[in-house]
Amino acid sequence: xxxxDRLQPYLVKLPDYANALKGLRxxxxxxxxxxxxxxxxxxxTKDDNIDSQEENLRAKVFLERLSxxxxxxxxxxxxxxxxxxxxxxxxxxxxxxCAVHLDSVLPSVDEINYRVTEKGITGRGVxxxxxxxxxxxxxxxxxxxxxxxxxxxxYLLGLPDSLGKKNLKSIREFFLAWEKPIRGAVCLEGxxxxxxxxxxxxxxxxxIHCRTDEGKNSILVxxxxxxxxxxxxxxxxxxxxxxxxxIGGGIKHGDPALSAALGFEIVSxxxxxxxxxxxxxxDMTESIAYEEQVRIxxxxxxxxxxxxxxxxxxxxxSAISVMESLSIVPEVSSSESExxxxxxxxxxxxxxxxxxxxxxxxxxxxxxxxxxxxxxAQVLGILIAIDEGACDA
Amino acid sequence: MPDxxxxxxxxxxxxxxxxxxxxxxxxxxKNVKISLCFPTLNEEATIAKEIIIMKSELMLRYPLxxxxxxxxxxxxxxxxxxxxxxxxxxxxASNILPELGDFRGKGENLWKALYVLSGDIIVYxxxxxxxxxxxxxxxxxxxxxxxxNIRYVKAFYDRPIAYDSTRIKPKGGGRVTExxxxxxxxxxxxxxxxxxxxxxxxxxxxxxxFENLAFPLGYGVExxxxxxxxxxxxxxxxxxVDLDKRVHRNQEVxxxxxxxxxxxxxxxxxxxxxxxxxxxTTLHDTMIQFNSEGANYSQNLYExxxxxxxxxxxxDTYTEKFHGRDAS
Numbered sequence: 001x002x003x004x005d006r007l008q009p010y011l012v013k014l015p016d017y018a019n020a021l022k023g024l025r026x027x028x029x030x031x032x033x034x035x036x037x038x039x040x041x042x043x044x045t046k047d048d049n050i051d052s053q054e055e056n057l058r059a060k061v062f063l064e065r066l067s068x069x070x071x072x073x074x075x076x077x078x079x080x081x082x083x084x085x086x087x088x089x090x091x092x093x094x095x096x097x098c099a100v101h102l103d104s105v106l107p108s109v110d111e112i113n114y115r116v117t118e119k120g121i122t123g124r125g126v127x128x129x130x131x132x133x134x135x136x137x138x139x140x141x142x143x144x145x146x147x148x149x150x151x152x153x154x155y156l157l158g159l160p161d162s163l164g165k166k167n168l169k170s171i172r173e174f175f176l177a178w179e180k181p182i183r184g185a186v187c188l189e190g191x192x193x194x195x196x197x198x199x200x201x202x203x204x205x206x207x208i209h210c211r212t213d214e215g216k217n218s219i220l221v222x223x224x225x226x227x228x229x230x231x232x233x234x235x236x237x238x239x240x241x242x243x244x245x246x247i248g249g250g251i252k253h254g255d256p257a258l259s260a261a262l263g264f265e266i267v268s269x270x271x272x273x274x275x276x277x278x279x280x281x282x283d284m285t286e287s288i289a290y291e292e293q294v295r296i297x298x299x300x301x302x303x304x305x306x307x308x309x310x311x312x313x314x315x316x317x318s319a320i321s322v323m324e325s326l327s328i329v330p331e332v333s334s335s336e337s338e339x340x341x342x343x344x345x346x347x348x349x350x351x352x353x354x355x356x357x358x359x360x361x362x363x364x365x366x367x368x369x370x371x372x373x374x375x376x377a378q379v380l381g382i383l384i385a386i387d388e389g390a391c392d393a
Numbered sequence: 394m395p396d397x398x399x400x401x402x403x404x405x406x407x408x409x410x411x412x413x414x415x416x417x418x419x420x421x422x423k424n425v426k427i428s429l430c431f432p433t434l435n436e437e438a439t440i441a442k443e444i445i446i447m448k449s450e451l452m453l454r455y456p457l458x459x460x461x462x463x464x465x466x467x468x469x470x471x472x473x474x475x476x477x478x479x480x481x482x483x484x485x486a487s488n489i490l491p492e493l494g495d496f497r498g499k500g501e502n503l504w505k506a507l508y509v510l511s512g513d514i515i516v517y518x519x520x521x522x523x524x525x526x527x528x529x530x531x532x533x534x535x536x537x538x539x540x541x542n543i544r545y546v547k548a549f550y551d552r553p554i555a556y557d558s559t560r561i562k563p564k565g566g567g568r569v570t571e572x573x574x575x576x577x578x579x580x581x582x583x584x585x586x587x588x589x590x591x592x593x594x595x596x597x598x599x600x601x602x603f604e605n606l607a608f609p610l611g612y613g614v615e616x617x618x619x620x621x622x623x624x625x626x627x628x629x630x631x632x633x634v635d636l637d638k639r640v641h642r643n644q645e646v647x648x649x650x651x652x653x654x655x656x657x658x659x660x661x662x663x664x665x666x667x668x669x670x671x672x673x674t675t676l677h678d679t680m681i682q683f684n685s686e687g688a689n690y691s692q693n694l695y696e697x698x699x700x701x702x703x704x705x706x707x708x709d710t711y712t713e714k715f716h717g718r719d720a721s
Binding site: 029033068 | 437438439442444445446448449450474475479480523524526
């Protein structure tokens with residue numbers, strides 16, 4: 001029997017799983033709230049009167065919740081990544097990993113309070129990525145509730161430092177410490193139910209910092225750089241683009257800005273194209289620095305290879321079957337997240353979203369509660385597919 | 394002067410009660426039922442989260458609570474619908490013991506709750522806490538379950554600031570506590586000054602305590618509860634627990650003024666009844682505040698009645714239901 005046949009008996013059960021998960025509604029919402037309301041920062045914490053240690057507060061909550069929920073083992077790796085193990089029936093099988101980033105693109109604040117209504121949860125960071133993390137935290141109880149057990153060990157991995165300048169630090173460090181072969185991986189994101197990522201485009205994320213002396217204006221220099229970036233000729237194939245995402249500079253409305261910065265990404269299906277365009281940007285900024293007599297520095301924040309699973313890979317096909325069995329319409333997109341690191345390690349992996357969201361990176365980010373149950377059933381279906389051999393070919 | 398030992402022997406930090414398996418075990422040993430009650434009025438923004446977290450952690454994960462009940466004063470928003478959706482039992486206060494009339498106020502809700510709650514231990518939690526966590530409930534239950542002498546537990550928030558190992562600066566309570574309650578306690582009942590936040594809306598106790606207390610309808614309910622428990626049973630039955638931080642709605646100073654009026658009203662009535670002072674006039678029951686608009690000033694009159702419900706144990710229908718006999 002191929003994976004498609006082995007998966008069939010489970011596919012018909014997934015809608016029932018989604019329905020049964022409503023019995024764990026309060027638990028799942030509580031996990032989302034307690035994780036998401038914890039500031040995503042490192043702080044000194046104290047468990048006794050003798051010793052204190054600096055740790056990521058969300059990583060601490062992640063481990064505490066999983067430990068309480070009956071995970072077989074909980075620990076942190078040597079870099080502080082929290083990991084919980086749910087033992088499988090067959091110790092000879094390679095383990096499966098379910099990974100979730102715990103940080104947020106918004107700056108951390110001391111006080112985060114979510115609001116819950118009949119339909120959804122609202123608050124800073126709930127869509128990216130408290131909802132995804134809350135689902136991972138609920139998995140031990142979900143599996144017990146549904147009577148599901150895997151052949152493989154299942155590792156639940158929290159990644160405290162992932163986004164922006166952190167440049168996927170946690171997952172990169174995880175692989176420095178991890179020694180076992182991995183069967184397959186699923187990365188969970190709050191957003192958006194139906195999202196299916198099985199490839200990462202090549203990407204360089206960088207910031208251009210400009211400083212000028214009195215009499216010059218850094219914002220005008222950055223403006224010149226923006227214009228030149230927009231003029232860079234990019235091919236339609238391989239699909240490539242420059243995304244200008246952040247800008248800032250100056251101090252007072254009435255004073256010429258002595259410093260300014262621009263954040264951008266170069267993204268392409270071809271890694272070579274990313275490197276070529278980045279070289280053009282380096283040359284361009286260097287020439288402006290000489291021509292305008294200003295100081296320009298480029299800081300590379302993130303550098304990701306172009307990696308992918310084929311559409312025909314059994315994991316991708318299985319994920320699509322799982323989604324269709326739950327009436328979820330797959331929306332394929334790339335993901336330059338943890339997924340890229342799993343794929344670049346040669347580990348079959350996909351990223352999916354767990355519910356419908358709105359206002360993603362705002363104070364009023366919103367996740368819907370009802371679609372969450374389908375989203376979780378989808379995750380279970382994908383884990384079952386991996387356990388049934390979707391990544392073993 | 395206050396007994397210096399009380400503060401150290403009856404004050405706890407919530408972390409002392411974080412072993413929930415132990416609390417469940419003690420509950421089973423004592424063979425008691427525990428009820429959680431939220432008095433509400435237009436709390437749709439926060440009530441769902443409070444119910445969800447308590448149900449998840451203290452009913453589904455650890456069987457500490459036997460019921461979660463909302464007693465609503467007639468909310469005009471969706472408080473009751475939202476609470477029902479997440480599994481709380483919801484009552485309109487006016488529908489409980491309707492033959493005894495219907496009044497507005499938190500005290501009325503707490504008092505009527507006694508008739509519909511089934512627990513031997515009752516936890517009252519305000520429904521406007523934005524940073525709700527299940528410690529708000531289990532830490533109040535801890536002293537009741539682990540110490541046989543404790544019958545009533547009061548919450549306080551924000552830990553005292555420690556400068557060094559010998560000097561500690563207590564943070565104390567809010568504006569009404571520090572400007573009204575603590576001076577009054579210091580004058581008449583110094584032992585009660587040790588209650589760090591006497592106005593906190595979170596407390597738990599045995600039914601046998603609550604059913605013997607009169608409940609003022611409005612702002613004075615927390616003050617009267619402390620005074621009456623202290624007078625009937627002494628300080629040894631009271632404990633207080635530090636719940637760390639509580640985030641809730643900020644109150645305008647004018648609204649705090651009305652609160653202070655209600656508290657002073659209740660306090661004076663109690664200390665006069667106890668023979669501590671004599672009041673030789675009729676106290677007015679209207680709080681007068683002022684508004685200014687440009688050069689014009691206007692009065693706002695707020696009638697604040699000091700009506701209170703008698704101890705529930707004196708209500709026949711209650712004693713028939715809970716004690717199987719007629720109070721008379």
